[in-house]
Amino acid sequence: MSAQQQSTRSSIAHRLNLALVAGGLVAGLGIAGAAQAQEDREGWPQSFTVGTASQGGTYFVYGSGWANLIADQLGLSGGGEVTGGPTQNLALVHNNEVAFGLTTMGPASDALSGKSPLAPGIVMDNVCAMFPMYETPFSITALSDSGITSISEIPDGATIGFGPAGSTSDTYFPAILEELGVEFERRNGGWNDLAGQLQDGLIDVIAFAAGIPIPAVSQLEVQTDVNIIEFTEQEQAEAIEAFPVSEFSIPASTYSTLEQDSRVVSMWNFAIAGCDLPDDFVYEATRITMENNDKMRSIHRSAETTVPENIKHNQVIPFHPGAARWYEENGHDIPEDMVHQ
Template identity: 70%
Template structure:
């Protein structure tokens, strides 16, 4: 083939590839929104940073929405009110089975997994001056802040406290609001469930002396036997207030999409997220676990076809029966 023929072939290829690219984007939304949770929590920091990153790289408008957290995100993504959201696998399972307190009986089965985020540790924070250093020190009738209504913490932490024999008064609110109430002496304890470091806890320990409370071996066994959680160690370096690693329990989080969102858009989003962990780490340190190897932690949600395409292309096998049709 002579030089002119080569040029003609290259030009023909370029012409052919243009419409394919345009067609791939024809079903993309003009903008997108990611359901996160309350301000002061890891979901909001992680989700808003990820939305900005996607919008910048993909050239479409996108942002985060403050929500009640995983349960509400499942509902909003299922109905299509939001394109994307962040959820924890425990609330995701309850929502898919029609057991969400937000919509009892509605099986939220139009929500698909995109990529693994991180583990949510369940940890307790109290003011040092309270004298509460262990779970057994929490006095009967103590007021405990469990985060936004319907959040992962609000869904599971009260049940965990019941299992451990703690008698308490329940308080809901955003993490930043509950941290302020703790500092002002209006509540006794905040039961946090969020990726670490939790912004509200980091801010608290700058402003006052706090105790970050873990579980002993007997408490760990009771909780892991009763709930879909696993033992987790909060490293000593996570917070200045920790004098040693803290033993707690945790639950996995995944980013999700409405199953009808463009396959190509989800593919591009997963590619940008999974292939650039350094960028994700700059958004939030919890993203150290936002790596493709952790795709196997999802044993609840069907995979979005666009996400499954990226994982299967890169050697992380997702069988056909785990992919949304």
């Protein structure tokens, strides 16, 4: 072998050794990085469930879509679960039967003060707020051929569907209508089921409390003619005086049936988490939600109001420390007494 060949071979070997050393360093860094990532996720669940509500309602669409977004972004297994709605979701989260849930302020206030109809006397203090969702309008739908065009025209003894038992709609809408002088027979069920019963003439009216557009109402519009009934100014004022609701107008663009905005009342919705979930896990879930409003709106357009500025509408549920940390880091102050200790 010539001296030149020996020199070339020596140079190649030297470069190979350098490459192997560098590769080892990279591999070592990769292993260390993976170990660090695993350490950062200490205590995280390998999968999670979001308590939603019945199929055909906004909670199911919103909650299932949100679960898929978080699962995809964090590399976990997660999904939505059909439930009885806000009241049951509070109990499920409190008892660690689901990690996350969706609820409205009225049922949340009852649960945290030990007045939940599902567990009277039990203070559900393992429930923490994560982020604002949207307002739930209380709206009424009847078939056009029923002749019902206003609340006052609902005949005495009419059968009204109020959604799943224990839901926000079932908890508050019957009481609101009683306050407004309506006498009725009560019917419970999932929104899709009740929409079918309305079409078949088995019930007279559906009293919806759900984020808009409500899938079941949109489907009804395709299949038949409906009346979407608004509150009068006096009826709206009476409801606001007696219940934890506020003014709201359903935009005419929400449904093809509406020719103008529809005056109703509403209640805010928030996503909730078990207070004992790891702070970093809830921080990441909150961050993904708050920093991806375009993706949230692609799940359901009611998520237009799923923005950090609307945390002010929660005066009831203490925020999870992980969620509170994200808000504080991004310039949204939360009073100290509204953060779970």
